[in-house]
Amino acid sequence: QVQLVESxxxxxxxxxxxxxxxxxxxxxxxNAAMHWVRQAPxxxxxxxxxISYDGGVKLYxxxxxxxxxxxRDNSKDTVFLQMSSLTVEDTGVYYCGSRRVAESPxxxxxxxxxxxxxxx
Amino acid sequence: xxxxxxxxxxxxxxGQTAIITCSGDALSKTFGYWYQKKPxxxxxxxIYKDNERPSGIPERFSGSSSGTTVTLTxxxxxxxxxxxYYCQSADTSGRAWVFAGxxxxxxx
Numbered sequence: 001q002v003q004l005v006e007s008x009x010x011x012x013x014x015x016x017x018x019x020x021x022x023x024x025x026x027x028x029x030x031n032a033a034m035h036w037v038r039q040a041p042x043x044x045x046x047x048x049x050x051i052s053y054d055g056g057v058k059l060y061x062x063x064x065x066x067x068x069x070x071x072r073d074n075s076k077d078t079v080f081l082q083m084s085s086l087t088v089e090d091t092g093v094y095y096c097g098s099r100r101v102a103e104s105p106x107x108x109x110x111x112x113x114x115x116x117x118x119x120x
Numbered sequence: 121x122x123x124x125x126x127x128x129x130x131x132x133x134x135g136q137t138a139i140i141t142c143s144g145d146a147l148s149k150t151f152g153y154w155y156q157k158k159p160x161x162x163x164x165x166x167i168y169k170d171n172e173r174p175s176g177i178p179e180r181f182s183g184s185s186s187g188t189t190v191t192l193t194x195x196x197x198x199x200x201x202x203x204x205y206y207c208q209s210a211d212t213s214g215r216a217w218v219f220a221g222x223x224x225x226x227x228x
Binding site: 050099 | 121155157162163165168169172174175204206208215216217218219220221222
């Protein structure tokens with residue numbers, strides 16, 4: 001059974017940094033692209049970033065480009081999201097996920113999310 | 121920046137059909153995906169590659185695509201289908217993800 005467990009959320013002041021982690025189990029991690037998606041309170045889903053299975057490709061939403069960095073450690077089956085220069089607009093629940101639909105087996109897995117609150 | 125557009129809300133009586141459209145220029149070149157999102161839960165993929173349904177998703181959920189629009193149809197809506205539904209695709213580069221604003225489906 002696949003599990004994705006996010007951690008690292010919390011309350012942080014504007015302008016500060018925070019690092020989120022997402023630990024995977026039951027997943028062929030080194031063969032899985034990983035992404036982060038967030039949801040601000042009362043708002044819709046917003047894609048944040050994606051990293052390829054080997055870390056060679058990293059893509060970001062315009063709203064976080066230059067401030068957030070996605071990375072992974074395949075030896076620890078963990079993906080990270082380093083967030084800096086945080087603003088109140090970054091407040092929300094951050095979900096990590098993995099989706100594969102190009103070939104069998106198909107999968108789409110998500111964690112339960114970690115809450116980030118940016119507040120002074 | 122690239123955007124996907126879907127209605128903010130749809131109301132439907134139990135047993136009726138809910139139809140949600142999502143439009144975006146790149147949808148003629150990229151696949152559309154649909155997620156169901158309930159409060160306090162992780163997103164759930166219900167349609168991938170325009171019209172494929174993952175195992176475990178009820179047959180009442182179906183997807184289609186035409187030109188720059190993808191459509192989610194929920195046939196025989198049940199009370200448990202009340203949720204927010206999000207269309208997702210790739211931007212014009214074909215690689216970065218984009219979500220539409222979401223449609224709240226209310227079962228009357």
